[in-house]
Amino acid sequence: MAALNIKIGPDPRLDMAKFANMAKVREETIQATPAKEVSGVFPINENAKALHPDFLELVIDEVIDRGCAEAKTFVLRRPDGAPLPYFRAGQYLSLKLPLDGSFVTRSYSLCNSPKEALEGRYVITVRANPGGFVADRLLAELKPGDKILSSSPQGFFYYEKLRDAKQVIGLAGGSGITPFLSLASAIRDGIEDFDLTLLFGSRTEDNILFREELDAIAAECPRFKVFHVLSEEKKDGFESGFITADMIRKYAPEGKEYSVYLCGPEAMYRFLKPEIAALNLPERLFRRKLIDVTKTPWECEGYPQEEKGKTYQITVRQGPQECVIPASADEPVLVAIERAGIKAPSRCRAGECGWCRSRLLEGTVFIPQENEMRRWADVHFGYIHPCCSFPTGDLVLEVPGEFF
Amino acid sequence: MPKYDIVVVGAGNAGMSAALQCQLMGMKTLLIEKHNLPGGAATSFVRGRFEVDPSLHELCDYGPADNPGDLRNMMDKYGVKAEFIEVEDCFRCVSTYRDGSPMDVTMPNGIEAFIDKMEEYVPGSREKMQQLFDLFQEVLDGIAYITASRGNPDPKILGTTYANMLKTGAYSTQEVFDGLELPEKCQDILSTYWSYLGVDMEHLAFIHYAAMVHKYTSRGAYILKHTSHELATAMVERFRELGGDVWFNCRAEEFLFKGDHCCGVRTNLGDIDCNYVLANINPDIIYGRMMPKELVPEREKKLSAARGRKIGGRMYTAYFCLDCTAEELGIHDYTIFLPGTAYSPTEYENIMKGMEYNNFSIFNCYNIANPDFSPPGTCVCAFTTFGSPVDWDDLKQEDYFRFKEAGVDKLLKNLKEKLGIDLSGHIEEIEIGSPWTFARYLGVPEGGVYGYEARDWDGMMARMQMIGYDYPIKGLRPIGAAGPRSDGYTASMICGQLMALNALLDLKKWKEEGGKA
Numbered sequence: 072m073a074a075l076n077i078k079i080g081p082d083p084r085l086d087m088a089k090f091a092n093m094a095k096v097r098e099e100t101i102q103a104t105p106a107k108e109v110s111g112v113f114p115i116n117e118n119a120k121a122l123h124p125d126f127l128e129l130v131i132d133e134v135i136d137r138g139c140a141e142a143k144t145f146v147l148r149r150p151d152g153a154p155l156p157y158f159r160a161g162q163y164l165s166l167k168l169p170l171d172g173s174f175v176t177r178s179y180s181l182c183n184s185p186k187e188a189l190e191g192r193y194v195i196t197v198r199a200n201p202g203g204f205v206a207d208r209l210l211a212e213l214k215p216g217d218k219i220l221s222s223s224p225q226g227f228f229y230y231e232k233l234r235d236a237k238q239v240i241g242l243a244g245g246s247g248i249t250p251f252l253s254l255a256s257a258i259r260d261g262i263e264d265f266d267l268t269l270l271f272g273s274r275t276e277d278n279i280l281f282r283e284e285l286d287a288i289a290a291e292c293p294r295f296k297v298f299h300v301l302s303e304e305k306k307d308g309f310e311s312g313f314i315t316a317d318m319i320r321k322y323a324p325e326g327k328e329y330s331v332y333l334c335g336p337e338a339m340y341r342f343l344k345p346e347i348a349a350l351n352l353p354e355r356l357f358r359r360k361l362i363d364v365t366k367t368p369w370e371c372e373g374y375p376q377e378e379k380g381k382t383y384q385i386t387v388r389q390g391p392q393e394c395v396i397p398a399s400a401d402e403p404v405l406v407a408i409e410r411a412g413i414k415a416p417s418r419c420r421a422g423e424c425g426w427c428r429s430r431l432l433e434g435t436v437f438i439p440q441e442n443e444m445r446r447w448a449d450v451h452f453g454y455i456h457p458c459c460s461f462p463t464g465d466l467v468l469e470v471p472g473e474f475f
Numbered sequence: 476m477p478k479y480d481i482v483v484v485g486a487g488n489a490g491m492s493a494a495l496q497c498q499l500m501g502m503k504t505l506l507i508e509k510h511n512l513p514g515g516a517a518t519s520f521v522r523g524r525f526e527v528d529p530s531l532h533e534l535c536d537y538g539p540a541d542n543p544g545d546l547r548n549m550m551d552k553y554g555v556k557a558e559f560i561e562v563e564d565c566f567r568c569v570s571t572y573r574d575g576s577p578m579d580v581t582m583p584n585g586i587e588a589f590i591d592k593m594e595e596y597v598p599g600s601r602e603k604m605q606q607l608f609d610l611f612q613e614v615l616d617g618i619a620y621i622t623a624s625r626g627n628p629d630p631k632i633l634g635t636t637y638a639n640m641l642k643t644g645a646y647s648t649q650e651v652f653d654g655l656e657l658p659e660k661c662q663d664i665l666s667t668y669w670s671y672l673g674v675d676m677e678h679l680a681f682i683h684y685a686a687m688v689h690k691y692t693s694r695g696a697y698i699l700k701h702t703s704h705e706l707a708t709a710m711v712e713r714f715r716e717l718g719g720d721v722w723f724n725c726r727a728e729e730f731l732f733k734g735d736h737c738c739g740v741r742t743n744l745g746d747i748d749c750n751y752v753l754a755n756i757n758p759d760i761i762y763g764r765m766m767p768k769e770l771v772p773e774r775e776k777k778l779s780a781a782r783g784r785k786i787g788g789r790m791y792t793a794y795f796c797l798d799c800t801a802e803e804l805g806i807h808d809y810t811i812f813l814p815g816t817a818y819s820p821t822e823y824e825n826i827m828k829g830m831e832y833n834n835f836s837i838f839n840c841y842n843i844a845n846p847d848f849s850p851p852g853t854c855v856c857a858f859t860t861f862g863s864p865v866d867w868d869d870l871k872q873e874d875y876f877r878f879k880e881a882g883v884d885k886l887l888k889n890l891k892e893k894l895g896i897d898l899s900g901h902i903e904e905i906e907i908g909s910p911w912t913f914a915r916y917l918g919v920p921e922g923g924v925y926g927y928e929a930r931d932w933d934g935m936m937a938r939m940q941m942i943g944y945d946y947p948i949k950g951l952r953p954i955g956a957a958g959p960r961s962d963g964y965t966a967s968m969i970c971g972q973l974m975a976l977n978a979l980l981d982l983k984k985w986k987e988e989g990g991k992a
Contacts (some may be wrong), residue, residue: 104781114869447519
């Protein structure tokens with residue numbers, strides 16, 4: 072281009088020298104600064120690390136037997152009693168448990184108020200699960216003083232005031248009560264700002280988990296109400312049968328928008344699906360805590376029935392390591408990895424969090440439609456979430472590392 | 476112990492690019508990433524039925540097939556295949572001019588269209604705008620010439636062909652605007668882009684600004700069809716295809732040295748032996764906590780001190796997955812800049828004073844550029860603003876969730892007041908990314924994705940001229956937004972490539988000298 076008639080510095084003849092001198096000026100600026108030990112510590116990064124550590128080393132401080140409710144509550148602390156990461160009421164811990172040479176993860180909702188985290192206290196509750204691999208072992212074996220490894224609080228089952236209605240109808244079944252106990256405590260403590268009406272399904276009156284605790288919060292805090300629904304008993308003062316659309320409408324605020332929160336066992340999810348649909352709620356007003364992937368994949372739509380009962384081999388690569396392990400077509404790939412004692416990451420076990428995301432280099436898997444929550448490119452390029460992928464052939468899989 | 480020629484630490488944009496370049500040149504390369512995903516900020520997350528891109532607004536240097544930009548050329552060279560979509564308009568900016576009058580401008584792509592539109596908003600600006608764009612072009616050509624000369628340009632050619640670049644190249648954007656006597660309203664509209672580089676116009680090197688704006692206006696802006704995660708995964712898979720190894724959830728704890736030569740990396744998956752490390756990590760973190768203190772040269776301590784921890788772009792973002800269409804919400808623009816004032820030094824100052832004073836935000840609606848971005852009948856929008864240490868350094872955990880929600884509430888109110896767009900009652904999924912979030916996932920100091928502020932003496936061109944001088948650790952080079960090309964998707968990738976080439980030269984030289992290789 073033609074020379075610009077532009078005057079910037081006091082003497083245009085010096086502009087070019089200035090350009091040529093940029094490096095020199097920079098070096099002079101650097102040299103003129105006194106040297107200081109470089110610190111790699113930044114406040115925001117320290118804050119983030121404190122809130123979201125790789126894992127937590129906890130100690131069981133107290134075990135409370137829930138008697139007829141067939142559950143135990145475990146109070147967890149750090150060995151030194153220091154404050155624990157704060158959390159959103161409704162979040163869960165993913166425990167990392169060494170059992171018989173396996174490393175398995177199980178998620179348990181925190182059931183105390185977030186403010187107790189600041190006092191160094193997390194509380195979870197484990198309910199008996201006959202035939203399951205983990206819950207009954209934990210109930211039988213864990214005792215005060217035992218050490219336990221856990222993730223930091225995880226999950227998206229929490230109240231979001233920019234999204235949710237001010238009135239929430241909670242639907243809980245069995246041990247699905249735990250996140251609601253935390254949410255109710257948080258409302259009582261002024262941490263959460265919404266009204267919660269809880270419909271809590273139990274088999275019998277004796278079997279109600281946390282009955283006293285729930286009643287105590289309801290007595291203290293008018294924003295929380297609880298109604299019990301008994302499936303195996305008819306009693307005055309209780310709803311009976313299963314939770315239905317009509318029952319939800321009965322307790323829902325009249326003429327006002329409300330959100331529905333759901334947490335319970337798989338059977339409850341299946342039963343409630345058409346009931347929730349009958350409410351005609353927009354999707355934004357229905358939140359559910361995801362449950363573990365199905366134990367009966369052959370009941371899922373699209374399952375290749377001839378796979379049931381077969382066994383395969385998985386070549387698992389992790390960093391520089393490689394090993395070959397057996398796998399059942401009836402179990403998620405993650406379970407095979409855990410049985411083999413490999414420390415591989417997992418948290419939600421429902422396909423949602425993506426923490427177990429792994430590269431499937433060879434082979435095919437079946438993924439139940441309700442657990443398909445992968446990113447577009449992960450589907451496109453062959454990444455799977457082992458927690459909800461069932462092998463349908465021999466696999467070669469690259470899994471991420473772990474930090475403990 | 477596993478052994479590699481080169482270990483690239485961090486699969487951000489710079490790291491993926493560096494790894495591809497090394498592997499293409501036949502080096503046995505390992506790419507390790509502390510997260511379980513590639514891309515760093517160039518990623519995505521899933522909430523409910525939505526997938527959201529957390530960082531990409533627009534790529535300035537992809538360009539159409541018949542006018543390819545650096546990024547398209549680089550992806551072609553690497554053999555990376557991903558689907559890009561062109562963004563129609565340049566930007567809309569709703570703000571206040573310096574003189575207090577209201578601003579609402581929509582600038583198109585294409586240099587001519589841009590200048591025409593400016594003439595509409597600021598009558599009589601055409602000639603000056605034409606001069607400015609000619610100058611942009613010369614600057615771009617000049618940078619290409621200097622790069623091609625590998626830092627040894629012929630002073631004669633510089634003095635004749637690139638005289639205007641030399642004349643303006645050492646000044647701030649504001650100084651050049653004033654020197655050109657650009658009308659004030661023109662300047663205010665042109666200031667809109669300052670936030671993409673995180674330095675206000677009085678401190679932002681003109682040459683840096685010129686290169687970016689010219690690229691946007693001449694080649695148009697692009698996004699990925701399936702979020703940045705598509706590009707990141709495509710890069711990683713191509714790297715694998717070329718024979719490279721990738722380990723996720725593998726974090727470098729420290730760098731291992733033999734004498735003064737970096738020869739390995741200690742990670743949670745064990746020690747790795749190598750001849751060279753390219754670290755997509757901020758230099759302050761490398762020097763401060765990942766290598767022996769006694770090996771950090773005095774000059775590097777001075778450099779770090781001179782930069783004084785001026786970290787650019789502490790991101791504070793909010794993502795909304797909405798249960799209605801953009802049309803139904805009255806959203807018609809892909810990018811709307813909403814600064815409190817068009818005068819960038821004031822805007823910058825207010826941002827740094829904290830959320831109470833910060834009135835800056837950028838509002839994006841992905842479905843405007845890509846109607847298939849989310850399920851039918853829905854759309855995804857995002858806010859971007861900056862955080863200040865005033866708010867985020869000493870914030871308590873128990874106040875964190877509420878605080879970040881309150882800031883977003885303010886952004887939503889601002890959007891409603893300024894544009895009449897009301898998202899409430901339609902939010903199906905929401906996620907908020909604070910500087911803590913970016914610090915957590917990227918490991919960048921203070922959650923700042925722009926590296927060190929590229930301002931004044933530490934501008935992009937000055938850094939470029941000193942590539943051999945900064946970070947003189949044998950066998951260990953930092954790459955990324957804190958590097959010579961400063962921040963940005965393409966800039967980081969170019970930085971990664973450039974440093975990979977330099978590493979390969981180093982290795983070749985050592986081999987010839989009979990040293991370690």
